[in-house]
Amino acid sequence: MPNWLIEEVVVLAIFGAVLVTVIRQLGAHLRARAQLTQENAFRTLGERSVATxxxxxxxxxxxxxxxxxxxxVLQEVE
Known part of the structure; x- marks a missing residue:
């Protein structure tokens, strides 16, 4: 097996691992942002409920x- 083929496989494996890690971190970031938005909406709803x-x-x-x-007045009239 040629050396360049082994190097390409190793580089592709490392690139794949980095890509998977970036995608997972981006997903976690988007989930955290969505959760924060939802919590803020609930907080606002609670504040409006208390005010009402x-x-x-x-x-x-x-x-x-x-x-x-x-x-x-009615008692005085009687």
Whole structure:
């Protein structure tokens, strides 16, 4: 077997190993980026949910105050 053939096989094997490693690392990078994007979306959703819940609680408190006033007026009318 000629020496140049052995050298080509070794070079191709090393090139293949490097190529596989680069592809795997690129895939891991893309998965990590996608996961980070998803986590940020969930964080934003959670923050909006909390803000909406706080606004709802404020509205309910205002309604409770109004209802108490209406009840007092109705009791005075009776």
């Amino acid at each position: 819940q706080e606004a709802t609680q404020r509205s309910l408190a205002e309604i409770s105050v109004r209802m108490a006033k209406i009840e007092r």
